[in-house]
Structures are given as structure tokens and as C-alpha cells.
Amino acid sequence: MAVFDLIIRNASVIDGTGAPARNADVGVLGGRVEAVGALDGAEALEILDAAGKALCPGFIDAHVHSEMALLGYGHRYGSLLQGVTTHFTAPDGFGWAGLPKELAEDLWETTLFCYGETDLRVDWPTPEAYLSLFPGRSPANVVPQAPHCAIRLGAMGWAPRPATRAELDAQKDTLRAWMEAGAVGLSLGLDYQPSAYAPTYELAELAKVAGEYGGTYNAHIRNNILGREGAWRETIEIGKRAGAKMHVAHEYVNEVSEPLLELAEQECDLTFESYLYPAGSTHFPQYSLPTWAQQGGDRALRERAKDPAQQRRMREHLDRVLAENYAAGAKQVISANRTGSYVGMTVEEAAAEAGESLGEFAMRSLVDEAPYTLTVNHRPGGPEVHDEMVRKTAAHPKMMVASDGIYHGPHPHPRAFGCHARVLRLAVRERGLLTLEQAVHKMTGKPAERFGLARRGRVARGYHADLVLFDPATVADRSTWDEPLLEPAGVERVLVNGVTVVERGKPTGALPGQVVPRGGSA
Numbered sequence: 001m002a003v004f005d006l007i008i009r010n011a012s013v014i015d016g017t018g019a020p021a022r023n024a025d026v027g028v029l030g031g032r033v034e035a036v037g038a039l040d041g042a043e044a045l046e047i048l049d050a051a052g053k054a055l056c057p058g059f060i061d062a063h064v065h066s067e068m069a070l071l072g073y074g075h076r077y078g079s080l081l082q083g084v085t086t087h088f089t090a091p092d093g094f095g096w097a098g099l100p101k102e103l104a105e106d107l108w109e110t111t112l113f114c115y116g117e118t119d120l121r122v123d124w125p126t127p128e129a130y131l132s133l134f135p136g137r138s139p140a141n142v143v144p145q146a147p148h149c150a151i152r153l154g155a156m157g158w159a160p161r162p163a164t165r166a167e168l169d170a171q172k173d174t175l176r177a178w179m180e181a182g183a184v185g186l187s188l189g190l191d192y193q194p195s196a197y198a199p200t201y202e203l204a205e206l207a208k209v210a211g212e213y214g215g216t217y218n219a220h221i222r223n224n225i226l227g228r229e230g231a232w233r234e235t236i237e238i239g240k241r242a243g244a245k246m247h248v249a250h251e252y253v254n255e256v257s258e259p260l261l262e263l264a265e266q267e268c269d270l271t272f273e274s275y276l277y278p279a280g281s282t283h284f285p286q287y288s289l290p291t292w293a294q295q296g297g298d299r300a301l302r303e304r305a306k307d308p309a310q311q312r313r314m315r316e317h318l319d320r321v322l323a324e325n326y327a328a329g330a331k332q333v334i335s336a337n338r339t340g341s342y343v344g345m346t347v348e349e350a351a352a353e354a355g356e357s358l359g360e361f362a363m364r365s366l367v368d369e370a371p372y373t374l375t376v377n378h379r380p381g382g383p384e385v386h387d388e389m390v391r392k393t394a395a396h397p398k399m400m401v402a403s404d405g406i407y408h409g410p411h412p413h414p415r416a417f418g419c420h421a422r423v424l425r426l427a428v429r430e431r432g433l434l435t436l437e438q439a440v441h442k443m444t445g446k447p448a449e450r451f452g453l454a455r456r457g458r459v460a461r462g463y464h465a466d467l468v469l470f471d472p473a474t475v476a477d478r479s480t481w482d483e484p485l486l487e488p489a490g491v492e493r494v495l496v497n498g499v500t501v502v503e504r505g506k507p508t509g510a511l512p513g514q515v516v517p518r519g520g521s522a
């Protein structure tokens with residue numbers, strides 16, 4: 001028998017398929033799982049006794065804003081410490097490759113709220129040029145997705161209208177280039193510029209192209225613009241017309257989405273993902289402004305805000321919308337901005353301290369905090385509403401876990417350091433909504449299968465050795481709304497491609513991440 005690089009002995013192996021755990025030894029060699037079973041007498045460079053611990057595939061996160069953090073800008077290990085070994089790129093359609101310099105920089109600035117400052121030159125002429133950033137520089141694997149924002153911007157600039165035939169053809173060409181480069185599908189953020197202006201038929205045409213490659217249409221649906229029900233109906237319609245695999249980002253089950261999920265069951269092939277917290281996180285105050293104000297991205301928005309009449313229209317809109325939000329029980333907490341002012345306070349508290357109306361404060365922050373302010377947006381509803389959402393969502397058969405984590409700034413949403421660990425603590429151990437095997441499946445085998453990642457997401461012979469060893473009795477998130485940077489507990493060892501990236505709960509500094517294309521790397 002070969003000498004293994006590592007043997008993990010006596011672990012309770014959860015293989016990622018949802019099948020019951022079984023006690024086994026796992027042998028790792030050359031970045032792969034070489035054997036699962038009884039390996040008595042086998043030799044290895046390292047033998048780890050894991051009695052009482054669970055060993056499962058590395059978690060696969062299909063919606064996470066981690067690209068810059070993985071490259072060393074921001075909270076690089078917040079997800080890895082939980083066991084997330086594979087991250088999808090281009091969440092919400094954000095990406096910058098293939099654009100002329102000025103448009104790339106415009107879009108970079110507009111999406112900066114997710115990534116924070118870096119010293120990168122935003123100059124990636126092709127998908128391959130962008131993806132080449134990661135090998136040798138990232139502790140985790142990255143899975144490419146085609147970024148809709150950049151695709152539309154490259155074809156027609158910020159134009160606030162449907163594409164012409166030629167512009168649609170240009171979008172299809174760029175999407176094909178991404179699919180050829182290994183993208184698992186098209187990623188969209190339909191509440192963001194310039195994607196907000198793409199009409200349903202245009203999206204269906206692009207979904208068809210992704211579908212030709214077996215790819216997935218993975219969208220932040222048009223919640224803010226159409227309302228949640230309208231956004232779900234549009235997505236189902238696109239799925240029906242295109243016949244492609246549909247996936248809805250950062251969603252949850254409640255009385256609005258429940259009947260729509262039933263409708264989707266009949267009409268198209270659809271899955272969704274959830275992080276199971278009662279709050280989102282996005283740019284402020286852009287997300288509360290009407291589409292006309294945001295048209296052209298953040299630089300155009302700030303130019304527009306210099307015009308007194310437009311400035312007044314926006315401020316009045318914000319005064320009204322933000323007051324309605326607070327009255328309904330929602331709240332927005334300032335997560336990150338340029339100056340660090342008011343971080344951790346609600347917008348309401350910050351405006352009061354500044355002696356301004358909500359709209360005045362919001363408009364001033366557009367200028368003073370440029371290029372961005374990030375907030376955590378708590379939805380209305382008390383603990384009972386939240387408990388019910390978790391109950392309905394966690395066990396839904398179409399649901400998988402994805403964090404939507406944002407990894408920069410002093411006060412991010414706690415999902416960044418806690419999402420996956422929280423599911424294991426809350427949904428499995430405390431509330432018994434899922435078995436450990438089911439929860440692991442929703443973080444590993446299910447996303448791998450849905451997005452077509454071969455030889456990932458399972459503990460089985462020949463699979464890449466992306467592995468997580470944790471204590472099922474103590475695994476837990478520690479990040480909270482007030483202390484969002486607290487590291488998770490109970491995750492002891494994490495391997496990416498057979499290399500240890502987390503040992504005894506601490507990063508090793510190894511950077512073994514690879515680009516994982518559709519179909520998986522050889």
C-alpha cells in the first residue's frame with residue numbers, strides 16, 4: 001500500500017451525499033482522497049486520531065463576496081475557519097473582466113462596497129486573466145461564474161434600456177467566452193446597475209445560452225424593483241422559457257415565497273440558497289434609491305446628486321422610504337464606510353446624532369463617505385418570525401446553504417464569520433431541523449451536483465481532498481450582530497486540495513486554492 005500524506009483515523013465520516021455517517025479512516029495522497037475504510041497498518045507522513053470528531057467534505061459556498069479577501073484584502077480566513085473551501089466568484093453578477101478601462105473602473109467603484117479597498121489594477125482583458133489571480137494566492141478554491149453586470153456593461157455601457165439585437169448578440173458572445181473558460185453559469189444581481197435595466201426576454205435569451213453548456217442561471221432576483229413576489233414570478237418565467245437550471249440567491253421561505261416555490265416545482269427546474277439570518281447587507285443609500293437615481297453607477301449617481309433639484313428629489317425619497325422602513329420595524333446598521341464614522345450605529349441613530357433628517361444624512365454620506373457605505377439591513381419581525389423562517393427554510397428540499405458573506409470593514413454581517421457554523425449549531429444541534437448529514441449535504445454534495453463540480457463535495461476515493469474535521473458537539477458560530485468578527489468554534493482542521501489551511505482552529509498560511517471549472521478540474 002502507498003504511503004499516504006495523511007491518514008485521519010476513526011472519524012465519523014459524513015460523505016456529503018446525505019447518507020448516514022460511518023466510522024472510517026480516510027487516507028489522503030497527492031491532493032486526493034485515496035482511500036476510505038479501515039486503514040490498519042497503513043503508513044502515512046502524518047496520522048491524526050479523530051475519534052469523536054466528524055469529517056466531511058469542504059463546504060462549497062455558491063454566493064459569497066470573498067474574491068478580494070481570498071487574495072489577501074480584508075478578512076481572508078472568515079469563511080475558511082468555518083470549513084468553506086470552495087467559493088463561487090461573481091456573486092450578484094459583480095465582475096470586471098473584459099471591460100475597457102473606464103467602464104471597468106466605474107463598475108469597480110460601484111461594487112466596492114462588497115470588497116473594500118485594494119491596490120489591484122482593475123485590468124483583466126479576459127476571463128482567464130482574471131481567474132489567473134487566484135492559483136498560488138488564494139487559500140480556497142474559486143469557481144468561476146459569468147458576471148452579468150460586466151457582460152451587459154461591455155455590450156452597451158450603462159444604457160437604461162433593453163439591448164438591441166446586436167447588443168444582445170454581444171452579451172451572448174461574452175457569456176460564451178466565460179462558459180468556455182469554465183464558468184458554471186451566469187450570475188446576476190438584478191437590483192444593481194446596469195443589470196436592473198435588462199428586460200425579462202433578454203435575461204431568458206442569456207439563460208438559454210448558459211443552459212446550452214449545462215450552466216445555471218444564478219440570480220439575486222429583482223426583489224427591490226419588482227417586489228419579492230414579482231421577482232420570483234419573473235424568475236420562474238425565465239426558467240420556463242429558457243429551460244435552464246435556475247437558482248435564486250440569498251432567499252428564505254415564508255408566506256410570500258412558499259407558494260411560489262410550489263409554482264416553481266411545476267414550471268421549471270429551480271433551487272435556492274439561504275444563510276438563515278433575518279438581515280441582508282448592501283450599499284447605502286443606493287439600495288433605497290429609485291432606479292433612475294442609480295442609473296450609470298455610483299459616479300453618475302454622485303454627479304446627479306450635485307444638481308439641486310435632483311438632490312432634493314432623492315433626499316425626499318430617502319426621507320420617506322427610510323422612515324417607512326423604521327416604522328415597519330426594519331433597521332439599517334452602518335457596517336463599513338470610508339471614514340469609519342457611525343460604524344455600528346443605526347442610520348436612525350447616526351442621523352439623530354448628526355442633527356439631520358434620515359434623507360439628509362443619507363445624501364451626505366453619499367458624498368462624505370464616497371466611494372461607499374455598507375449597511376446591515378435587519379428585516380422587520382421579532383424572534384417568532386425569525387424562528388419560523390428558519391424552521392421553514394432549513395429543511396426545504398430545494399434549499400442549500402450559502403453565506404453571502406462580505407469580508408471587509410470593521411462591522412460586517414455576522415454571516416461572514418458564522419453562516420455555516422451557525423447552521424450546524426442552530427439548525428442541527430439546537431433545533432433538530434436537519435440531521436448533521438442533511439446539513440452537510442446542503443453545504444457540499446448538493447451545490448457540487450447542482451453546479452456541476454465533478455469530484456468535489458464528497459468524501460470518496462478519487463475526490464479532491466477538500467475536508468473539514470470538526471467536533472459535532474461544540475461546532476458553533478460565535479459572531480454576533482455586535483461582535484461580528486468573532487471566529488467560529490469547534491472546527492479543528494480544514495484541508496484544501498490535500499493541504500492543511502486551518503489547524504487547531506487557526507490559519508496555516510498555505511495558499512493551495514485552485515480554479516475549479518464547470519465539470520471540475522482533472
Ligand SMILES: [Zn+2]
Nearest residue numbers: 092189220250
Ligand atoms: Zn445579492
